Structures are given as C-alpha cells and as structure tokens.
Amino acid sequence: MDKNTITGLLLITAIIIGFTIYNRPSREQIELEQRRRDSIAQVEASRATKELSSQAPSENSSKALLDQGSNVADFFSAGQSAQSVMPDSVTAAAAMLPDSAAAAFSKSAPVEKVVLENEKVRIVLNTLGGSIQSVQMKDYLRYTEDSLYLFEENESRFNMELFSRNSVRLSTEQEYFTPIRSADGKSVVMRLQHSPQQYIDFVYTLPADEYMMDFDVRVVGMRNGLHPESLTNFRMNWEQKVRQQEKGRQFEERFSRIHYKYDRQDVQKMSESRNDRKELSEPLKWFAFKDQYFSAIVIGERPFSNTILTSEVLKDENYTKDYKAEVWVPGEVSADSDLISAGFKYYFGPVHYNTLKAYDKEVVDSSGKLKLEEVVYLGYRWLSWVNKWFVIPVFNFFQSQGWSMGLIILILTLMVKLIISPLTYKSFLSSAKMRVLRPQIHEIEKKYPGKEQDAMMKRQQATMELYNKVGVSPMSGCLPMLIQMPVLLALFFFFPSAIELRQQSFLWADDLSTYDSLISWSGNIPLITRFLGNHISIFCLLMTVVNVIYTKYNMSSVDTGQQTLPGMKHMPIFMSVFMFFFLNSYPSGLNYYYFLSTLFTIVHTFLMKQFINEDKILAQLEENKKRPKKKSGFMARLEEAQKLQEKQAREQAKANAKRNYRK
DSSP, rough: OOOHHHHHHHHHHHHHHHHHHHHSOHHHHHHHHHHHHHHHHHHHHHHHHHHHHHSSOOOOOOHHHHHOOOOHHHHHHHHHHTTSSSHHHHHHHHHHHHHTTTGGGGGOOOEEEEEOOSSSSSEEEEEEEEEEEEEEEEEEEEEESSSSEEEEEEEEEEEEEEEBOOOOOOEEGBBBEEEETTTTEEEEEEEEEEEEEEEEEEEEETTTTOSSSEEEEEEEEEEEBBOOHHHHHEEEEEEEEOOSSSSSHHHHHHEEEEEETTSOEEEEEEOSSSSSEEEOSOOEEEEEEOOOOOOEEEEEEEEEEEEEEEEEEOSSSSSEEEEEEEEEEOEEOOOOSSEEEEEEEEEEEOOOOOHHHHGTTTTOOOGGOOOGGGGGGSSSHHHHIIIIIIIIHHHHHHTTTTTOOOHHHHHHHHHHHHHHHHHHHHHHHHHHHHHHHHHHHHHHHHHSSSSSSSHHHHHHHHHHHHHHHHHOOTTTTHHHHHHHHHHHHHHHHHHHHGGEEEEEEEBSSSSSSOOSSSSEOOOTTTHHHHOOSSSSSSHHHHHHEEEEEEHHHHHHSSSSSOOOOGGGHHHHHHHHHHHHHTTTSSSSHHHHHHHHHHHHHHHHHHHHHHHOOHHHHHHHHHHHHHHHHOOOOOHHHHHHHHHHHHHHHHHHHHHHHHHHHOO
C-alpha cells in the first residue's frame, strides 16, 4: 500500500469520526428523550397494575367503578400538589373543591353531539373525547347518491395525551367534555374542566363558506403541574378509515394515499398499493389522509415532530384504506399567563387544484407555502406543467360559463388538435414524400434482391442515398409525434384525478369520472374479468373501433414500399385492440376524449390529403436531385455506420470462408 492510499484512508476515517461526533445528540437532548421514555414506561406500568388489580375481587366495588372515571382528577391533582408555586387565586379555588370532584367525570355522563356547519361542510363534534365524530361534504354525493361523509362514528379516532409531573397520563378520548357554543354559531369550545382555574379547551372554529377549520388546544392552570415533556410537546393520534366513495374501486385505491410535507421542503407520498409505514424525525408541516377526490389534511401552526404515519390496504367492501398518524405537537407556553397552547388547521374538502392552491395566495415567501395542491396527482413533474398551465385553466374557464362537461372536453380536444396541427401537417407531409418515392424504392429492391446480409445492406444504403438526394429524412415524420406526446400523456394523467368530472353526466355516461357500462355482469369469467373487469365501456368500445379503422387506413396510406418484419405489419392494429382491454376501466371522460381525438385526426388527415398534391411533391423531389445536396449530420453518421457494418460483414464472411477451407 503506497503513501497516498494510506493518507486517503486516514482522511476518510477522520471525516467519519468527526461527522459522528458532530451529529451525536447533546446531553440535554439525551436527558429529554430519557425523561419521555421513563414517563411513558411509568404510565404503562401503572396501567398494567390497575388492570391486574381489577381482575381480583374487591370489597368496595363502587369505589373501583368510581376510579375508572377519576383519570381527570388524578391528572389535575398534580397541579394542586404544586400550590406553593401557583398563583393565590388558583390555590384558593383548588382548596374549595369537594372531595367527590371526580364524580363529575363519571363514565355515566351523557354523550352530547354538537354541530358546526356552513355552506360546504357539516361537522359533528362529540362530547366524549371532545373530538370530531363525522364530516359531511354538503355539495357532493357518493356514487350511490347517498350523502357523502368522509367518516362517521367509529370510523375515526382522535386522542391527545398529556402527562403530569408524577407521570399520570391524561388520554382525552376517554373523558367527557362540556360544549360551550359561541353566539354566532361559528365556533365551539369543548372544555374538560376540573375547576374554574384548571381546564383543557379544544376550540373549533369554522368560517363561512370554507373547507378549512381552525382547531386550538389550550391547557390552563397546569403550567406547574405538567411533566416538562408536556410543556413543549403533546402527543396526538389521528386515525381514519377511508370509505369507498366511487364506483370504480380500482382507481379509488390507486389514487388514495397519505401525503405529507416536510417543513419548508417538498411534498412526499406513501405507497398506495401496499401497506406502508414511515417514521419521520424531521419536522413535518402537514399530513393528508387522501381519497381519490377528497382529503382530510391536518396542518400544524408549528411543525410536528417525531411523526409516525401508517397506511394499510383494506379488503373490506366498504373501506379502501386505514390511515394512522402519531405526532408530537409543539406547545407554546405563554410568558404572562398560566396557558399552554397549540394551533392546528383541518382541511376537510375536495382534492381540487385551484381550491387547494388558493391557501397560498397571500404567501410571498415560497419556502413558507403549504403546497396543498400537490395532493392532486397531475402526472410526472416534467408533464404536470401541461395540466397546471393549460388543461386546468381551460376547464375552469368554461365551467365558470356553465357549459356541460361533455362540451368542455369537446372544446379541449379541438384546442389540442389546433395547437399540434402544424406538427401533424409536417408529419403527414413527410409521409406523403415517402409515399411518392415508393416506386423508386421498389426499383432498388429489384436491383438488390435476396435476404442475404450483403443484399440487405446494399438496399439500405441505396435507399439512404435516394433520401439524401431528394432531401427527405426518415425521422422527420416521427419527430412531430414525439413532440406532442407530453400533451397526450398529461391528459392521460389528468382525467382520473379531475374532480371536475365527478358525477358529471354526458349522453349515456352518468359519471365521466368513472367507466360507463354497455354490458355488466357479476361473478368471475376466466381471463375476461381479469382484463376487462365486469363490464364493457361504450366510449372505450367506440374509441377502439374508430382507432382500428384509422390505423388500417393510415397503414395503407403511408406505405413507403420498404419491407418490414411479418409480425410488425399488424402490430398497430394489435396495439389498438390492446388499448381496449387497458382502458376499459378508465374514466369514460378519458375514453370520450380519445374517441374525439381519433375522430378529429381522421377528418384532419382526409382534409390534408385533399389539399396536398402528391404530383407536385414528386416533381419537387425530382428537382431536388439536380441540386448539389449537402448531407445532414444524421445522414452522414447513418451512412458511415452502414459502411462500417458492411465492412465488418465482409471481414466476417472472409473469416468464415477461411475456416471452412481449412476444414
């Protein structure tokens, strides 16, 4: 080993050691994490002891029942034990509490439901846990035409956990809150109260005509009684089962996933096709429990920390996914009062690009933008700009004029065809030039017949020389098609994600966001059900028929006379039929667009054929032969490659002849 190698290894070792020392946690961080773990361990041990003791017979069963509801009293008593450091008013009030204060929190307390609603959503709160019990979208229906709920009772879970100094845990989902309604009906305070000076408030505020709701947590009178960990962090759990809202379950599962955004960074997403779990140590700004067209998004006023997100695929006929989130919520301690608070925002609403993007309208700093619109899947990043800057504005403009969605798709198709018409014309013109040269290509094939490699090389070389003389490039017809591919692919990704199409009817299709059925059946038919599902889509069938007709017509009109492999001749028709099996379960709006696009292409091709004079094209090409022609870089490289290939073939033939002679 030389000196330079030894020096390099020593430098690498020094860098690794230095990096490890630099990134190791500080003593304060280690102590804080240890206190948190000790607190949780004590709580779990206490719970296990209570469970074991509850299994044994007790002489005072009524007292045991009362202890089940004394969690709040035990928790708030930590504040009373700190009287020496609490304000006099709080101490006096706590001293006046009766010994049976815990009875106020008995499990026999009545459950009350409180409604917050505006023009868009109806939210039901439950006094048990002080949490959201159900969310209804007032402007939307399920595919069964029932009311659309993001979730109802027993389909979601919210829990906030706090720890006292003596490690008593308060789990809010087990406690009964008292509702305090505002005069204007726009907000509700869910209060868990031990005394006038000691209580926990969940404050829900729903503005008019909004999908975004404010949610604030306020802990009053416990500043000296809380565990140091709970002064700066609350542990929150949010769980939700995702209902099947759409007829096409396949696409609903495909577009249902958890999205999350790191603070001042990009949006990430979890797997939609398999069970997934993420343990995120970096600060998180928000996370979204997304369905195909609707989402519940939890946004922190301050970034969440130590987040665990879990997504489970369900095989239940009523639910598609089960989402869970466990986060640590930063709390803010007030400097001049005994108040600890944390702020949230809930978004319960449609996955609509402009609606979500509007929440960043007033944000100037790009790093501070929420970027909620990123939950709308618009294709790969290099394609999504087509949908963001062209397709979505077109839909929004014509939809604001009150036009039907079928007519909007028709206008969009016409606009796309007009935009790419110069490219289509150039491609057709290139095909026409190749077509008029067909007799001369046949002459070359007669001059160099046979399937030997040498004959094939000479035919190919002579063909390239002909193209070079007349000024025709074989690639000129393909390039325009490649340029327009981003538009076609962008629309392929847009239609399954566009809530604008949801439950919009046109002709026989009652919902353009899912498949339309000419024939449907139940049960499993081998092979057919696997590839088609249990239906045949009318728009997909029409699109396939028109596409096959156009493909056959196009194959005959663009025949250049060159020989092709036997299997490749029928490949375009095979691909057209294959697309029927592939697109049969896709949204009828997408198949309607492809049907119109192919139909307009046929009309456009027919018109171009009427206006393009092939005799003039041939005369122009013959005139080009008389002019000195400089080879293009592509043609020169192609001819050079052909010559090299021909030379290698000759050398290989000579080598084979020598071996055969020796034998």
